[in-house]
Amino acid sequence: MPSRRGIVAVLTSAALIALWAWATGPSGIISPVRFPSPPLVWEALVQVSTVGFGGATLPVHIVTSVALVIEGFLVAAGTGTVLGLAMGWDRRVAAIVNPIFQLIRPIPPLSWIPLVILWLGFDNSAKILVIWFAAFVPALINTQTGVRDIPEHLVEAAYMLGTPRWRLLWGIVIPAALPTIFTGLRLSLQASWTTLVAAELVGSFYGLGHILNEAQQSVYPGMIFVGMAAVGLFGWLTTVALAFIESRVLAWHPSVRELVSA
Amino acid sequence: MRNRALRLSASARGGLGLLGLAGFFGIWTACSVTGLVSATFLPDPVSVIARLITLLDNPYAGYTLPEHLTASFFRYGSGLLLATGIGLPLGLLMGWFRLIDDIITPVFDGLRFIAPLAWVPFAALWFGTGLGGPVLIIFTGAFPPVLIGAYRGARLIDPQLVEAARMLGTPHHRMLTEILLPDAVPSIVSGLRVAAGLGWQSLIGAELIVVSSGVGYMMVQAQSAVSTRTVMAGIIAVGLVGSAIDFLLRLGEGAVRQRYGVLGPSK
Amino acid sequence: MSEIEFNKVRRVYNASARVTVAVDDVSLTIADKEFVAIVGPSGCGKTTCLRMAAGFDFPSSGTVQVGNRAVRGPGPDRAVVFQHFALFPWMTVSANIMLGLRNAKVPRDEAEQRVVKVLELMNLQGSENAFPHQLSGGMQQRVAIARAYVLDPEVLLMDEPFGALDAQTRVVMQEELVRLARVNPRTVLFITHAVEEAVYLADRVVVMTRGPGKIKTIIPVKPIRESEAWDRKERIEDVMTEPSFVRLRTEIWRLLREEQKAPN
Numbered sequence: 001m002p003s004r005r006g007i008v009a010v011l012t013s014a015a016l017i018a019l020w021a022w023a024t025g026p027s028g029i030i031s032p033v034r035f036p037s038p039p040l041v042w043e044a045l046v047q048v049s050t051v052g053f054g055g056a057t058l059p060v061h062i063v064t065s066v067a068l069v070i071e072g073f074l075v076a077a078g079t080g081t082v083l084g085l086a087m088g089w090d091r092r093v094a095a096i097v098n099p100i101f102q103l104i105r106p107i108p109p110l111s112w113i114p115l116v117i118l119w120l121g122f123d124n125s126a127k128i129l130v131i132w133f134a135a136f137v138p139a140l141i142n143t144q145t146g147v148r149d150i151p152e153h154l155v156e157a158a159y160m161l162g163t164p165r166w167r168l169l170w171g172i173v174i175p176a177a178l179p180t181i182f183t184g185l186r187l188s189l190q191a192s193w194t195t196l197v198a199a200e201l202v203g204s205f206y207g208l209g210h211i212l213n214e215a216q217q218s219v220y221p222g223m224i225f226v227g228m229a230a231v232g233l234f235g236w237l238t239t240v241a242l243a244f245i246e247s248r249v250l251a252w253h254p255s256v257r258e259l260v261s262a
Numbered sequence: 263m264r265n266r267a268l269r270l271s272a273s274a275r276g277g278l279g280l281l282g283l284a285g286f287f288g289i290w291t292a293c294s295v296t297g298l299v300s301a302t303f304l305p306d307p308v309s310v311i312a313r314l315i316t317l318l319d320n321p322y323a324g325y326t327l328p329e330h331l332t333a334s335f336f337r338y339g340s341g342l343l344l345a346t347g348i349g350l351p352l353g354l355l356m357g358w359f360r361l362i363d364d365i366i367t368p369v370f371d372g373l374r375f376i377a378p379l380a381w382v383p384f385a386a387l388w389f390g391t392g393l394g395g396p397v398l399i400i401f402t403g404a405f406p407p408v409l410i411g412a413y414r415g416a417r418l419i420d421p422q423l424v425e426a427a428r429m430l431g432t433p434h435h436r437m438l439t440e441i442l443l444p445d446a447v448p449s450i451v452s453g454l455r456v457a458a459g460l461g462w463q464s465l466i467g468a469e470l471i472v473v474s475s476g477v478g479y480m481m482v483q484a485q486s487a488v489s490t491r492t493v494m495a496g497i498i499a500v501g502l503v504g505s506a507i508d509f510l511l512r513l514g515e516g517a518v519r520q521r522y523g524v525l526g527p528s529k
Numbered sequence: 530m531s532e533i534e535f536n537k538v539r540r541v542y543n544a545s546a547r548v549t550v551a552v553d554d555v556s557l558t559i560a561d562k563e564f565v566a567i568v569g570p571s572g573c574g575k576t577t578c579l580r581m582a583a584g585f586d587f588p589s590s591g592t593v594q595v596g597n598r599a600v601r602g603p604g605p606d607r608a609v610v611f612q613h614f615a616l617f618p619w620m621t622v623s624a625n626i627m628l629g630l631r632n633a634k635v636p637r638d639e640a641e642q643r644v645v646k647v648l649e650l651m652n653l654q655g656s657e658n659a660f661p662h663q664l665s666g667g668m669q670q671r672v673a674i675a676r677a678y679v680l681d682p683e684v685l686l687m688d689e690p691f692g693a694l695d696a697q698t699r700v701v702m703q704e705e706l707v708r709l710a711r712v713n714p715r716t717v718l719f720i721t722h723a724v725e726e727a728v729y730l731a732d733r734v735v736v737m738t739r740g741p742g743k744i745k746t747i748i749p750v751k752p753i754r755e756s757e758a759w760d761r762k763e764r765i766e767d768v769m770t771e772p773s774f775v776r777l778r779t780e781i782w783r784l785l786r787e788e789q790k791a792p793n
Contacts, residue, residue, distance in 0.1 A: 012369065013368060013369075035387075095278035095279055108462055111481065111500045118303070118493060153613060154615055156603065156615070157611060160604065160609045161628050171628075193375075193377050194378060202470060208380075209380070228384065232376040252618060252619045252620075
């Protein structure tokens with residue numbers, strides 16, 4: 001028995017698609033140069049999947065982008081959580097690192113792009129560094145908060161039970177902070193996608209951003225659409241993958257369902 | 263033993279903080295001054311600040327720094343205004359009326375995963391190099407948090423408050439303006455703060471590509487001309503403005519929360 | 530030997546220009562295997578005393594010794610039962626109980642057996658694989674007590690353990706604790722607000738003054754309990770309506786009232 005929300009969603013989507021087809025097609029309200037009609041989009045999709053566009057076929061572009069996002073995300077999340085753990089646990093570390101962090105933090109990650117290009121050119125390493133600037137921050141902040149917010153009595157109970165240092169870290173601190181850490185990871189992933197697309201738009205050989213760039217240069221609206229849809233789709237897929245991992249790792253957690261899956 | 267329980271005095275914190283900053287700037291200066299890293303890569307801090315000051319009066323890539331910042335800010339403000347103007351009422355309506363929620367949410371969910379900058383080619387197609395392009399990008403960045411903030415504020419109302427209001431015979435219009443709306447305000451303001459940050463970030467991204475003025479544009483031109491000092495000066499300027507915006511909004515959020523008597527973390 | 534000895538203990542807090550005396554000159558000896566309850570108005574320092582015995586806090590002057598050794602920090606020899614359970618939410622009931630044993634490097638088989646026994650003891654069979662948030666408050670506290678008991682500690686420190694439970698569950702837990710305490714006595718320091726609870730459970734009841742806390746009076750309960758044979762009564766209601774019980778309770782209330790009304 002399909003839900004009401006499901007039915008409304010399907011109806012709305014169908015209506016929008018119909019509107020799209022009509023507006024760009026028979027009615028001529030929107031010229032296909034400004035906004036591609038469904039058949040034009042389909043054409044572009046077929047082309048990029050088979051013959052290729054912007055130097056390679058769609059799968060190659062997808063793999064390039066997704067691989068970079070995951071790499072960048074892992075590096076940023078890894079460094080962010082480790083430093084966040086240290087800062088959350090030991091106030092002295094936090095006191096030393098915080099001012100530097102507060103200095104760098106307000107700088108929009110994308111504004112590092114020109115500098116990173118000067119440093120590393122248009123290499124993959126440049127893209128990873130740009131992603132790092134963006135994705136590092138939420139991972140750090142949330143991990144630090146997660147550790148700070150561990151209820152004191154849990155830590156005391158662990159000490160009372162004679163828990164040695166390393167088990168305290170692995171078995172108590174990290175599990176306790178994990179829900180908040182995952183919030184940070186979600187934000188990190190989002191930031192990773194945003195910066196990667198930007199970086200690929202600025203300069204790249206392959207990738208979804210590159211498709212978008214080429215499509216813009218050659219004024220190919222159908223391909224722009226395909227590029228955007230691909231970015232959206234894979235952004236969503238990676239987010240779902242992370243959510244799945246989260247649900248497994250945090251199986252014990254009586255989590256609150258988000259109203260709009262933020 | 264128990265470093266976590268350690269409470270540092272303000273002076274200890276300050277001292278350690280200064281140590282960190284000194285270390286950071288020290289290493290930076292040492293690297294560039296001694297030539298360990300070439301000055302093209304990493305100019306020393308002092309020359310960057312000097313460059314920043316020069317740019318205040320001397321034009322680069324067409325305008326002085328303040329002029330670039332103004333252009334940027336104008337786009338930013340427009341984008342933010344648009345995002346708030348649409349996102350706020352829409353979010354509230356979605357929160358209050360299930361049907362609207364059901365209609366809009368799938369569309370929103372479909373579009374939100376498209377990174378703001380992925381809209382650039384589309385923006386270029388529709389708006390060329392006019393104002394519309396960057397504004398659209400900023401809109402896509404700032405819109406989701408505004409919408410979600412308003413939505414949450416509208417949805418997460420305590421049912422007992424509504425029941426109490428009904429018991430007291432509150433008419434519909436007053437229910438809206440004096441009960442439902444004020445209750446949503448803290449969440450709305452929280453969303454606005456996030457939107458302001460994301461909007462500023464999207465702006466810079468947009469300016470890297472589709473415009474011919476503004477701080478982002480200035481930085482891209484400087485990068486082509488390999489003027490690292492200018493690029494770094496731009497980064498500092500952008501960071502300072504971003505801080506100022508966040509600081510002001512933080513004050514605003516604090517004032518709102520005081521006024522509305524909100525306890526605990528934002529919804 | 531595991532007696533708890535507070536010797537002229539004083540605890541002062543210096544928080545940004547304000548000096549708070551939490552505990553002011555407390556001297557108390559809890560004998561080996563004795564069950565002592567401390568009652569007193571809020572802020573009288575009773576929890577601070579427990580925390581010093583536990584090793585979470587240290588006296589500003591004076592000494593706190595357990596088994597003739599100064600307390601240097603927390604440990605499984607002085608097991609603590611917290612008011613808000615302090616169970617690890619990501620661990621099952623068994624894992625929670627097992628942690629102390631793993632830390633003590635108890636061999637796997639022996640550890641598992643001990644866990645099974647203590648689950649039986651605390652009526653928790655069937656809940657081995659449940660997570661804390663799936664259990665009621667009473668059951669969570671049972672797990673916390675099981676976690677402490679499985680260590681076979683010489684000293685048990687209980688900080689208002691039933692304070693977060695509803696009234697009915699509280700009564701059930703009191704009965705269970707009495708059963709455990711009489712059958713297998715150990716040195717217990719028990720903090721509570723509830724006078725009846727203190728009189729029902731303890732061998733002696735220590736009444737503290739308003740903060741800064743000192744010991745006001747110590748009321749012996751055990752001699753009366755034994756001579757009036759409370760433990761032969763089946764139900765807790767029968768004990769609590771006993772005239773001897775009521776007299777003790779009334780006396781302690783009176784002492785507490787004095788403290789509430791006393792000028793600062």
